Amino acid sequence: MTGWDRFAETFFNAKVMAKYLPDILYGMVVTIELAVLIILSGLFAGLVLALIRSLGVRPLNWLIIFIVDLFRSLPPLVIIVLIYFGLPAAGASPSGFVSTWISLALVLMAFAEEIFWAGITSVPRGQWEAARSTGLSFVQTLLEVVLPQALRLTIAPLTNRTIAITKGTALGTVVAVTEILGQASSAMSNSYNPSPLMMGATAYLVLFLPVVVAARWIETRFAWKR
Amino acid sequence: MIVSAKDIHKHFGALHVLKGVDLDVAERELVFVIGPSGSGKSTLLRCLNRLERPTSGSVRVDGIDMLAPSTDINHARQRIGMVFQSFNLYPHMTALGNVTLALRKVAGKSRAEADVLGQAALERVGLADRASHRPAELSGGQQQRVAIARAIALEPRVMLFDEPTSALDPELVGSVLAVMRSLRESGMTMIVVSHEMGFARAAADRVVFMDDGLIVEQGPPAAIFEHPTHERTRAFIGQIQRH
Ligand SMILES: Nc1ncnc2c1ncn2[C@@H]1O[C@H](COP(=O)(O)OP(=O)(O)O)[C@@H](O)[C@H]1O
Numbered sequence: 001m002t003g004w005d006r007f008a009e010t011f012f013n014a015k016v017m018a019k020y021l022p023d024i025l026y027g028m029v030v031t032i033e034l035a036v037l038i039i040l041s042g043l044f045a046g047l048v049l050a051l052i053r054s055l056g057v058r059p060l061n062w063l064i065i066f067i068v069d070l071f072r073s074l075p076p077l078v079i080i081v082l083i084y085f086g087l088p089a090a091g092a093s094p095s096g097f098v099s100t101w102i103s104l105a106l107v108l109m110a111f112a113e114e115i116f117w118a119g120i121t122s123v124p125r126g127q128w129e130a131a132r133s134t135g136l137s138f139v140q141t142l143l144e145v146v147l148p149q150a151l152r153l154t155i156a157p158l159t160n161r162t163i164a165i166t167k168g169t170a171l172g173t174v175v176a177v178t179e180i181l182g183q184a185s186s187a188m189s190n191s192y193n194p195s196p197l198m199m200g201a202t203a204y205l206v207l208f209l210p211v212v213v214a215a216r217w218i219e220t221r222f223a224w225k226r
Numbered sequence: 227m228i229v230s231a232k233d234i235h236k237h238f239g240a241l242h243v244l245k246g247v248d249l250d251v252a253e254r255e256l257v258f259v260i261g262p263s264g265s266g267k268s269t270l271l272r273c274l275n276r277l278e279r280p281t282s283g284s285v286r287v288d289g290i291d292m293l294a295p296s297t298d299i300n301h302a303r304q305r306i307g308m309v310f311q312s313f314n315l316y317p318h319m320t321a322l323g324n325v326t327l328a329l330r331k332v333a334g335k336s337r338a339e340a341d342v343l344g345q346a347a348l349e350r351v352g353l354a355d356r357a358s359h360r361p362a363e364l365s366g367g368q369q370q371r372v373a374i375a376r377a378i379a380l381e382p383r384v385m386l387f388d389e390p391t392s393a394l395d396p397e398l399v400g401s402v403l404a405v406m407r408s409l410r411e412s413g414m415t416m417i418v419v420s421h422e423m424g425f426a427r428a429a430a431d432r433v434v435f436m437d438d439g440l441i442v443e444q445g446p447p448a449a450i451f452e453h454p455t456h457e458r459t460r461a462f463i464g465q466i467q468r469h
């Protein structure tokens with residue numbers, strides 16, 4: 001046996017890979033479900049917080065800033081563990097899936113709020129004044145005039161941040177979520193072979209590489225046009 | 227009086243910017259406001275449509291008490307068009323979109339009605355053929371004319387202009403002044419803050435000189451420009467005429 005054969009036998013073992021392929025595919029489905037839920041709820045909550053913040057109610061803004069800074073400071077894994085092991089003490093016992101979803105959605109919410117807020121404040125004051133001078137209400141001005149301009153500025157940073165946080169679904173393994181990494185590592189310990197891990201890595205690439213490439217395209221496209 | 231502002235004071239924190247300004251404007255009158263930078267001209271205009279809330283005083287426009295809590299300010303502002311130095315067009319909308327937004331959202335017109343009225347307003351400023359252009363595709367003079375169309379489309383009773391030509395290259399100023407003159411000829415009541423003395427001489431009924439938060443002197447253009455009675459007016463007019 002050559003060194004290369006030994007390497008292939010260890011990391012790309014066909015028999016092992018065939019056996020655990022269904023598990024990895026199942027893990028991909030779970031990862032996709034988690035990612036979609038995190039992105040939808042995290043971005044939505046972040047946008048809502050930014051819109052509330054634009055109302056300029058002082059105590060409310062302090063609360064928002066506190067929440068946002070909290071979830072930007074805590075490592076996502078710490079939040080997951082706190083929710084999964086901490087909440088049962090408070091009477092609720094979320095599954096690992098739900099714990100991971102909530103935790104990463106909160107983190108995405110926090111970063112998205114800051115990005116949306118930066119977008120909203122970067123729209124010149126003159127836009128507000130022109131719209132208000134024609135009789136548009138505060139909310140109409142925000143939705144019709146300011147937000148469309150703000151969103152265009154936020155697309156690039158938002159995509160990057162969303163990808164970074166969504167990859168954190170792999171942290172769900174720690175609380176027994178059967179997503180890609182969880183499936184791969186339990187397959188690895190059952191088969192005494194690291195091939196499933198290589199399949200897991202491939203699965204992540206299949207999922208995220210197209211998104212990263214799309215993000216790069218979005219970034220250049222929106223950087224030119226104004 | 228279509229505009230009647232009485233004893234307007236405005237403070238920004240410790241800064242006392244308007245120190246008791248009275249301004250009455252009759253229907254169809256064109257009042258031209260001059261004064262050194264920082265004298266409070268913009269703040270005065272912005273108090274008239276409540277973009278700034280005066281610290282004290284009263285403002286009535288077309289019979290509406292602009293400062294009363296019961297006044298529907300968004301409804302009242304439809305009667306007061308405003309044009310800004312920096313145009314402030316919405317960059318993500320076409321010229322027609324800029325003009326029709328408030329027609330649809332405030333005046334409650336359908337999209338079809340708003341498009342007809344918006345197109346007519348663009349026609350009045352000579353830009354009917356630019357309806358589908360974005361602001362970035364228009365010259366500064368064209369942008370300012372779209373901004374004027376955006377205001378007049380709502381059929382306001384009075385128009386406020388805050389240095390409408392100050393941000394324009396000299397060769398583009400004329401087209402904007404021409405639109406303002408035709409607006410004037412149509413009988414629009416106008417309050418214009420500007421340094422365009424030629425326009426003031428030709429079109430203004432009254433020139434108001436402001437300094438340090440107060441109206442120092444006012445009268446017909448010829449009187450203010452040729453025979454100012456106050457030393458500060460004389461100094462200011464001497465200064466701008468040397469330019
Ligand atoms: N929003 C604001 N906050 C604080 N100070 C302001 C504000 N707007 C205007 N000022 C101040 O009020 C004074 C008058 O300004 P302005 O009305 O713009 O003068 P003008 O238009 O005659 O140049 C200036 O000293 C300016 O710095």
Ligand SMILES: [Mg+2]
Pocket residue numbers: 267268269388389
């Ligand atoms: Mg000014």
